[in-house]
Amino acid sequence: MRDKVLVVLEERGAQNTRWLTDVFGDGITGETPIYSDLTWTTKYYSETFDLYVDEYDDLDEWIEEFTSDDCAVLRDALAGVILVRTGIATGDHHSQRIANSLSTDDMFLVWLDKRESVDDRELPLPWEVVQLEETARDRELNEKSGAARLKEILDVHTWPGTDRLEQEPADMDELITLMREARLRCQDMSDDEESQRYAMSLAEQIAKRI
Structure with missing residues (x-):
């Protein structure tokens, strides 16, 4: 070996x-x-x-x-x-x-x-x-x-x-729900900086689930 x-x-x-x-x-x-x-x-x-x-x-x-x-x-x-x-x-x-x-x-x-x-x-x-x-x-x-x-x-x-190392597969239903909630929340945001901060936070959450 x-x-x-x-x-x-x-x-x-x-x-x-x-x-x-x-x-x-x-x-x-x-x-x-x-x-x-x-x-x-x-x-x-x-x-x-x-x-x-x-x-x-x-x-x-x-x-x-x-x-x-x-x-x-x-x-x-x-x-x-x-x-x-x-x-x-x-x-x-x-x-x-x-x-x-x-x-x-x-x-x-x-x-x-x-x-x-x-x-x-x-x-x-x-x-x-x-x-x-x-x-x-x-x-x-x-x-x-x-x-x-x-x-x-x-x-x-x-x-x-x-x-x-065994990894848990990503829960696609959970990811889809997360994306839908994010889209609705972004529609209510008028501040660009706030939107960018939220987008970065969302990206980190998704990365942890993949």
Whole structure:
């Protein structure tokens, strides 16, 4: 079962791993190589997984070991890989070597770039390049970066054997009644600001019922 996430650090230390705590929760600092039975929970599902934390001094040497037969069992158990790296070399071959060693159809692969400014943030699929720190470009394009984007990736990942949380279906009769009452009430309102406030309140009520 693919229920393990591998984080590969360029270097350890509080300054370089604080994002781990932001993403995976208190106590996840990267100082321990394995964190077992963590839980990732969203509105729709709850999944138990293990977090593995490794590091490298020489990326080529690390890839050589990771792609060897000795690590085949680990590779087959991975739901995703988050590789921390400063920059992306032109024609980078590291990402392709890692991807070629994996069955990536049901995995996520993230290249977490530590540079302060990123223009060439593209890598061949299935990799996604995520900027560790928010940049002016992210703000301009309204794109998430760092821990916020990593959380999104984990949220939408299709975990094997995911335990979907049961939800009560929306009561359509109740929603229709609510809308009718709202229409009648709005007809009696002459103040635009009051109407807008009521519309926002109504939208919140409907969202809670869906």
